[in-house]
Amino acid sequence: MSLNVMNCTRCGKLCVRTVSEICPACMKELEVQYESCLHYLRENRGITLQELSDATGVSVKQIIRFIREGRISMVNAPNLTYPCEVCGTPIREQAICPSCRQRLMNDFNQAQQDEKRKDEAKQQQEGVSYQIKDRLRERNK
Ligand SMILES: [Zn+2]
Numbered sequence: 171m172s173l174n175v176m177n178c179t180r181c182g183k184l185c186v187r188t189v190s191e192i193c194p195a196c197m198k199e200l201e202v203q204y205e206s207c208l209h210y211l212r213e214n215r216g217i218t219l220q221e222l223s224d225a226t227g228v229s230v231k232q233i234i235r236f237i238r239e240g241r242i243s244m245v246n247a248p249n250l251t252y253p254c255e256v257c258g259t260p261i262r263e264q265a266i267c268p269s270c271r272q273r274l275m276n277d278f279n280q281a282q283q284d285e286k287r288k289d290e291a292k293q294q295q296e297g298v299s300y301q302i303k304d305r306l307r308e309r310n311k
């Protein structure tokens with residue numbers, strides 16, 4: 171048995187380990203999908219993501235992956251957007267829209283503040299219990 175094998179993350183088949191975590195067959199298939207997206211996009215610049223997916227048979231998810239990988243450029247495709255991962259608003263950059271980003275940031279700050287408050291409360295409690303222990307010790311003297 172060799173450790174130099176893996177399960178392709180795309181089709182699940184056992185194959186020789188590659189750098190991209192997908193098997194050569196899937197890689198080839200993705201390449202064909204990528205080419206057809208690129209080709210179609212070149213001829214139809216006003217196309218939307220859904221239309222591109224319908225026309226090429228490539229899943230929306232995969233096209234988004236191409237976009238995120240920077241392989242498909244949205245510069246020449248003004249109508250190409252993909253949904254924000256949180257609220258679904260059409261966006262053209264990053265994984266989530268600016269308003270969700272803001273909200274996540276606020277949530278994050280809130281969580282940090284909560285954490286700080288919890289720490290302070292804990293410290294106070296510990297302080298109190300030390301005092302009680304001290305008092306008990308004094309009483310036992
Ligand atoms: Zn595969």
Ligand SMILES: [Zn+2]
Nearest residue numbers: 254257267270
């Ligand atoms: Zn959003």
